[in-house]
Amino acid sequence: MYSKRSQSYRNNDSLKLYPISPSDSQPQETEYKYLPLITRVSQEQLDPKWQECKIEGKNLLPRSNSAITILNNYLYLYGGYQYAIGIMKDFYKLNLNGQTYVWQKIKCDYEPGPHCRHSMCSFEDNIYLFGGQVADSISTNEIFIHDVKQQQWKKIEVNKTYPAPIDSHCATLLEDQWIIFGGFYGGNQCKHSNDLYSYKFNENNWIKLNKQKGMEPAPRDGSSITSYNKSVFIFAGKNGDMRYNDLWQFDILKLEWTFISINSFNNIPMSRSGHSLITYQNKLVVFGGIHDITWELDDLHSFNLDIQEWKTINFDTSRRQELELPSPLKTNRNQPRQRKTKKLPILLRPMSLRKSPCPSPKKQIRSGSFSQYSSYSNGHNNFVSSDQSQYQSNQNNQNNSTVHTTLNNVQERKRWEQQKKKIAMLKLFEVENREIMNFEDDCNVAEKLKTSIILIGNPKQDLKLRKGILTEFGSQIVSKFLLPITGGQNTINGKKPCARDGHAVAVFNDFMILFGGDRHTMSFNDLYQLNLNQF
Structure with a gap:
């Protein structure tokens, strides 16, 4: 069933085919039944804000819940998790300013070992790695430091100020502090956290910031955090099966939490966990996450800190059955039809x-019944027609004749x-x-395969398109409806990531870098850039 909201999306997402003249547009849209399907596929795949980075050489293994950071124009990645492999321990870097994107594996004599659901940041000329899971249901609170120039890992000594072993937390940098929030305490505690800690790099000392009891976020993991102007902001997360969509601010100077009330409730993002949150200028940017079991998201939202208002940049299209245009071969089933009894x-x-x-x-008709053989019936008298009398006599004769049925009969x-x-x-x-x-199959993948077969192999002239205009059969035709717009040598402009959670993000100049994640236990190893100037 299509909702009113999805109907408005379909009206706004219509794509013109640039006819030769306005008078020719109407016949083309009504005569050729495959045009709406082709334009829908083209509309879905192209988004000028996104770029996919083309990896040269061998790509990384797909993974989720890894950690990335950027230092000196290099993107560093450590660890992660894949359902078929488990927790990973590999360490890579990629030059973001290179003509081609190539993952380079960093080999060190000493390594932190397998890590997932951890956090990583860069400060000065070093890379820091904290917490996470090191084995199934086993967390750690250790900190490792990597010297980029010497390519060496070193374990920092743990002291009493350290929080308990924790994973699935979120972390951000604020000046010379590394701030973490929430997560899940392993070991003997086995509970969700709403603690806010600050780590001083030069002092190797943790400080619990939210010591005062009062209004504060509920304990959670899978949340996200970012910093802006002497404050940190956290959004959403989950506590067991319960997911949130609340937004909180913590003032580092006042050391107090503030729940951000929203001026307009029109575009508030759905509850989620495993998403990403970054700061760009005076805006908070949220992407993806998981809303419910098997419902990962690919929506994009921004929150204006000046006017305290959410804005939806891209709506979620992972449940495309509600949002997509109906296929020409389908009917718009507004209400389920009742099945008729079949004979x-x-x-x-x-x-x-x-x-x-x-x-x-x-x-023989019973008394009191009405049929084509009776002229009239009521509860007392029955008048039987002559046809019925003839019928009764025929029946008697037939019963007598069945005894003498021959072999031929x-x-x-x-x-x-x-x-x-x-x-x-x-x-x-x-x-x-x-x-x-x-x-009929409502699967969007099946529709795309059907469209690909039509564009490639169908010889009918009414299914062939060139530059949005119908052409005659026999001429050279190249269909680019299913292909994204090619950008430079190392990027594909217009291609956006699919729905996912557990991905890793970082900010590089005016771009948000996104890597990996998973959907329905299927992990990804793709790399994307989001142009933050195009909001």
Whole structure:
């Protein structure tokens, strides 16, 4: 069923095919049934704000819950998790200013070991790694430091100020402090956290910031945090099966939490966890996450800190059944149709309901009934027509004659029964046009495959397009509806990431860098850039 909101999306997402003249546009849209399907696919895949980075050489293994950071124009990545492999311990870097994007594996004599659901940051000329899971249900509170120039890892000594072993927390830099929030305490505690800690790099000392009790966020993991102007902001997260969409601010100078009330409730993002949150100028930017079991998101939102208002940049399209244009081969099923009772074929009916293969005699009508053989009936008198009297006499004669049935009649009857069986079996394969709609596949992938086959292999001229204009069959045709716009040598402009959670993000100049994540336990190893200037 299509909602009113999704109907407005479809009206706004319509894509013109640039006809030769306005008078020619209407015949093209009505005559050629495949045009709406093609324009929908083109509209879905192109988004000028996004760029996919093309990786040269061997790509990384797909993973989620890894950590990335940027130092000296290099993107550093450590660890992660994949369902088929488990927790990873590899360490890579990638030159963001290079002509091509190539992952370079960094080999060190000493390594932190397997880590996922951890945090990583860069400060001065070093990279820091904290917390996370090191094995199934086993967390750590250790900090490792990597010297980029010497390419060496070193474990920092843990002291009493350290928080308990924790994973699934969120972290951000604020000047010379590394601030973490929430997460899940492992070990003997086994509980969600709403603690806010600050780490001093030069002092190797943790300070708990939210010591005062009062209004504060509920304990959670899978949240996200970012910093802006002497404050940190956290958004959403989950506590068990309960997910949030609340926004909080913590003032570092006042050391107090403030719940941000929203001026307009129109564009508040859905509750989620495993998403990303960054700061750009005076805006908070939220992407992706998971809203419910098997419902990952690909929506994009921004929050203006000056006017305290959310704005939806891209709506979620992961549940495309509600938002997509109906296929030309489908009907717009606004309400589920009730199934009509179907008349079973002869062979599938119980023996008591099967009709005789021979022409059946007409049954005698009971008194008080009304049929084509009775002229009038009521509760007291019955007037039977002459046709019925003739019918009764015929029935008696037939009963007497069945005893003297010849062999030829038996063989004829068998042939007639076999013929009816064939007819009944053929009827099993007959499906009415209106019933075919019930068996059509609503899967968007199937529709895209169907469109690809049509564009590539169908020779009909009404299915061939060139520059949005119908062309004659026989001319050279190149269809680019299913292909994104190619940008530079190392990027594909217009291609946006699919729905996911557990991805890692970082800010590089005016771009948000996004890597990996997963959807339905299927991990990704793709790399994207979001142009933050195009909001």
